[in-house]
Amino acid sequence: MIVSRARGDVMVRAGGRSAQWQSLIRRGMLHSECEGVEYWALPPGARLDIRADHGVEEAILVISGQLTLRVDEDETITANTGQVLLVPHGVNGVLRTGARPATAVTVRGLPADVSARLPRRIPELLPAD
Template structure:
């Protein structure tokens, strides 16, 4: 894994406003089912719906602020977020996001969260054995 300090975050700008994030850990050489661990900050009204996340599952741990969670625009039928519809989430909540994805829209004070992206179990099982292997 590559581990980086949280200084000098990356920044993107788009229809959802400015999104600031910093990757803390990124997987390397298929030695882990964890894709990455990022700290994400959204300003008030900012939207987090990163492209290219099809095929990964996520856990979003809200650290500060509040947001509205909505299903991905085209989630698969098995996506439990779809059945629930939009939901209010706040600091201390953990959102488990299936591979179909979801969208987080920051509340009036913005939101900061830890994003842990992992490979789904079906993909992990198909990978070669990890090396090094813990005793």
């Protein structure tokens, strides 16, 4: 695994609050349909926007705490420690922490209609010695 890290952890703004972000893997390192894997440490009251034009599908694994996803202004889904939120391609949403901090790992991948157009990548078998 390749971990991208600046001096210390990277601090980003999440809804006006500082959050810790770390890129664990990026697409060029994977040779697959996976866009990236990221770690988030979010303070209480943090907000992350999910935009339909990101061009990816996303799985959000809640490592600790609770995250609430509001999708397209009409559906709210809450995930607790150990649960996964699945966000399909083309969805607008807002991801929020509650009164306590939360940590999560996100895995972003290309949508099925995009990956279906990519050439198959099959490991090459080497002849036995």
